[in-house]
Amino acid sequence: MDYRDTLNQKIESIKSGGKEKYHKQNEEKGKLFVRERLALLFDEGVKIEDAFFANCMDDTLPSDGVVTGIGRINGEAVCVMANDSTVKAGSWGKRTVEKILRIQETAMKLEIPMLYLVDSAGARITDQVEMFPGRRGAGRIFHNQIKLSGRVPQVCLLFGPSAAGGAYIPAFCDIVVMVDGNASMYLGSPRMAEKVIGEKVSLEEMGGANMHCSVSGVGDVLVQTEQEAISFSRKYLSYFPTNFRQNPKATETREAKFIEKSVTDIIPENQNAPFNMYDLIDKLIDEDSLCEIKKKFAPELITALARIDGKPIGIIANQPKVKGGVLFPDSADKSAKFVQLCDAFHIPLLFLVDVPGFMIGTKVERAGIIRHGAKMVATMSEATVPKISVIVRKAYGAGLYAMAGPAFEPDSCIALPTAHIAVMGPEAAVNAVYANKIAELPESERPAFIKEKQDEYKDNIDIYRMASEMIVDDVVDPENLREELSNRFTLYESKNVTFTERKHGVYPV
Amino acid sequence: MELKASMAGSVWKINVAQGDSVNEGEDVIILESMKMEIPIPAEKTGTLQKLNVAEGDFVNEGDVLAVIE
Known part of the structure; x- marks a missing residue:
């Protein structure tokens, strides 16, 4: 055997990953081998792969459990960095961590997107001194992620567990796609939870994909298969430039989806009646261009990438069909992250406003709705990409502010004829101002009085009055x-502004 | 299957009586909150087994309004 045979033999052995039984186990769960995942992800496979031979003196740790390239x-x-769960469950040793750091640093130098294909049991406890605490230890992965954030897109595809400290990889990404049934994130496993705090809980309940995409909001997109996750990430990246110095690319223009209903049919004039905001969105965007983020989390607010005439935009829209479109702490957080994402990569923002305001009551006050709402207002306010707010129907109270109302320098705030802009709706306002007077009146006279005052109020907030006062631009x-x-x-498109001069703002979180 | 209140509010309208069949997506109950109509649709097709609320009742987020089997 000559030295080339030796090389080829080593390559073949490393390429095949861990033991056959682990490949079988993965297959049974519908999981692909790491190299198959990468073949599907890229146009034409991995072009450069460094440290392929990492830890090759140990036959049991091919590539040290991670592919980077x-x-x-x-x-x-x-x-990309992609864990190989057939190698010690994708756990991190010293070289695994170093490989991840190096590929992140390459992404930083080349200013190109960084993808994390995560399927890992976490740190190898046996290697902890070498891989955990030091300057080039695992903490540095997160430090690098934070540095990369907003410079290049960072995407996490979660195919398996992302445990303990490893769970911060998804947390620092722009977007986390989770495969239902296999993906999970947790700081402590159910076994640890039972031992340490006495809680008995299943993995799915505590850290499953469905939970994270609908309850905690740590996950963004729930998919059923790995193939779906990969094709989503390819679609998602098509809306983004390679880095923050560039603009997103336009694609071919497509007509909006044909829907028989006119916009007038879709939007009820009765401000309190629900309608489906997706119907209006369909009327505005190119057909099949919707790429929704956090669909299952806080669905009273829709956040989605889309295209109008081929050009990417970010949509933030109240959904009157769910919880009346009222803003909650979770919807405020959802908006804050999405607006930051779009602003970082020059994706213009469209606000579709139909909002009764922020939720009131004990529950939300205890949850800190004021600081969550402030976060939503702050991120929207400092976004310098082109912003347009469309007042579709009502825009009451701080809801107007949070949805890019006139005071927050949208490039334009335009109204549909069905728009209402006010501190509160007519019913609430008349009740607030005339409560005592109404109570004094004989019961038979009350309805007529209330109607008269509500009509006066409606005249006062009439949209043409708002246009006359130049509150809306059109x-x-x-x-x-x-x-x-x-x-x-x-x-x-030529908008070029700096929000303000300073190191950075100090906003509520 | 339990039909739960998506937010705090009062029960404005009950569209289905006990024993009636309901289709997936059909609005079983409409709450009123923040002056808005909040439809509570059935997540699955079935029969309304139990109704826990009456029109005008105040409900908290997460309260079980009805049970569909």
């Missing part, structure tokens, strides 16, 4: 809204 997605180069025909938005976003 560069490949192309939609023609653009991206860096009142537009709902049937022309798509064209209006396309026109405005195109003309705002």
Whole structure:
């Protein structure tokens, strides 16, 4: 056997990953081998793979359980780290950590996106001194992620566990896609929870994909298969530039989806009646261009990437069909993260406003709705990408502010004829101002009095009065809204502003 | 299957009587909160086994309004 045979033999052995029984176990769970995942992810496979031979003196640890390299997605180069769960359950040793650090540092130098394909049991306790505490220890992975944040897109595809400290990899990414049934995130396993705090709970309940994508909000997109996760990440990246110095790329223009209902049919005039905001969104965006983020979490607010005339935008829309479109602590957080994501990568923002305000009551006050709401307002306020707010129906109270109301420098705040802008709705306002007077009246006279005062109030907040006072920049025909938005976003493309001069703001979290 | 209140509010309208069949997506109960109508649709098709609330009742987020089997 010559030295080339030796090399090829080593390559073949390392490429095949861990023991056959672990491949079988993965297959039974619907999990792909790490190299199959990468073949699906990239246009034409991994182009560069460094430290392939990491830890090759130990036959049981091929590549030290992680593949790191560069490949192309939609023609653009991206860096990737992908755990190999057939090698000691994808756990991290000293070289695993060093490989992850190096690929992150490559992403930083080349200013290209960083993808994390996570399927790992966490630290190898036996190697802890070498891989945990030091300058090039696992903590540095998170330090690098924080440095990369907003510079290049960071995407996490979660195929298996992401345990203990490892759970912070998804946490620091722009987006986390989780495969139902296999993906999980937790700081302490159910076994540890039982031992340390006495709680008996299943993994799915405590850290499963469905829980994280609908309750905790740590997950963003729930998918059923690994293939679905991979194709989602390829679609998602098509909305983004390679780094913060570039603008997102436009694709071919597509017509909006054909829907028989007109916009006028979709939006009820009765401000209190629900309607489905997705129907309006469909009327405005290119067909099949919706890429929704956190669909299952705080669904009273929709956050989605989309395209109008081929150009990417970020949509923040109240959903009157769920919880009346009222803003809650979770919806405020959802908006804050999404607005930061879009602003970081020059994706213009469209706010579709139909909001009765922020929720009131003991429960939300105890949950800190004021600080969560402030976070939503702050991120929207400092976003310098083109912003358009469309007042679809009501915009009451701080809801107007949080949804890019006129005071927050949207490039324009335009209204549909169904718009209402006020501190509160007519019913609440008349009750607040005339409660004593109503109580004094004989019961038979009350309805007429209330109606008279409500009508007066409605006249006072009439949308044409708002337009006359130049509070809104225009009142537009709902049937022309798509064209209006396309026109405005195109003309705002040259916007170039710095929000303010300082090191950074100090906002509530 | 339990039908739960998605937010705090009062029961404005009950569209289905005990024993009636309901279809997935059908609005079983409509709450009123923040002056808005809040529909509570059935997540699955079935029969309304039990109704725990009456029109006008105050409910908290998470309260079980009805049971569908």
